[in-house]
Amino acid sequence: MGLLEECEAAFGSSDLYRVLGVRREASAQEIRRGYHRASLRVHPDRAEPDAKEEATRRFQILGKAYAVLSDAEQRAVYDEQGTVDEEGEALRGERDWQEYWRLLFKKISVKDIEDFEKSYKNSAEELADIKAAYMDFEGDMDRIMESVLCADYTDEPRIRKIIEKAIDSGEVPSYRRFVKESKQKTVSRKRRAEKEAKEAEKMKNELGLSGEDDLKALIQSRNKNRKKEMDDFLAQMEAKYGNNAQKGGKKTAAKKGKK
Numbered sequence: 402m403g404l405l406e407e408c409e410a411a412f413g414s415s416d417l418y419r420v421l422g423v424r425r426e427a428s429a430q431e432i433r434r435g436y437h438r439a440s441l442r443v444h445p446d447r448a449e450p451d452a453k454e455e456a457t458r459r460f461q462i463l464g465k466a467y468a469v470l471s472d473a474e475q476r477a478v479y480d481e482q483g484t485v486d487e488e489g490e491a492l493r494g495e496r497d498w499q500e501y502w503r504l505l506f507k508k509i510s511v512k513d514i515e516d517f518e519k520s521y522k523n524s525a526e527e528l529a530d531i532k533a534a535y536m537d538f539e540g541d542m543d544r545i546m547e548s549v550l551c552a553d554y555t556d557e558p559r560i561r562k563i564i565e566k567a568i569d570s571g572e573v574p575s576y577r578r579f580v581k582e583s584k585q586k587t588v589s590r591k592r593r594a595e596k597e598a599k600e601a602e603k604m605k606n607e608l609g610l611s612g613e614d615d616l617k618a619l620i621q622s623r624n625k626n627r628k629k630e631m632d633d634f635l636a637q638m639e640a641k642y643g644n645n646a647q648k649g650g651k652k653t654a655a656k657k658g659k660k
Contacts, residue, residue: 403485403487404417404462404465404466404469404485404487404492405417405484405485407462407465408420408462408466411458411459411462412459412462417466417469417470417479417485418470420439420462420463420466421435421436421439421463421466421467421470422435422438422439423435425480429471432467432470432471433467433471433505436463436464436466436467436471437505439463440460440463440464440467440502443456443459443460443463444456444460444502445457445460445499460498460499460502461498464496464498464501464502465492465498468492468496468501469485469492475489517551518551521550521551522551522556527549527550527551528563530548530549530550531545531549531560531563531564532563532564532567532572532573534548534549535564535567535573535576535579536573539576539578540564540576540577540578540579540580540582541578541579542557542561542578542579542582542586542587542590543586543590545560545564546560546590546594553594553598554590554591554594554595554598557587557590557591564579568580
């Protein structure tokens, strides 16, 4: 089975760009970030034991897709003819795709995240992300607070003021679920966030994590329904703090589609 057939079987599409979650006109840096995000979600080290074999297969397919699109000549052939060179160096069978991945992306530490948070909060980038989240989720503060990077319940009053100012200036529409949100829902969200914060702190202490520790154990221990959000965030962080020679471009916040 060739690469395109493998992509179709594993991801429901033979389009290498769609498999990596990027547009056909994407830059090399955008393709690298797309590969990183996609591969984090299926990385064998983050899979449950009974799903590791399938995760490994999908992880290897993503590596091959990126190898083709990151090679200027192979990408040109694929764009023009819709085919890939199965015998070429990029797809050679003996390549260790996990080692290939490790060479591209370094691990990050708690300190990296803390440094990023300091520069991100109150930045123009955060402002744009908040407005985009408000529009994406039509004023649903539960989903907005889950989507905005580095946000916790203590940031809610600040984020709410940003949105209110944008509504007053006409930058964004006034959604009923935002302006008419019940006090009960606000209190419930705060209590839920406080509980999660306590659990995260307890987990951090139990795992003995410090400023220079790898976050892999923490990721594996998180509640499964929050795993994708954490993976998307780490993909952006690891792209930002990746090897200097391979460092990606400007970070963009992970957005969730409407339900």
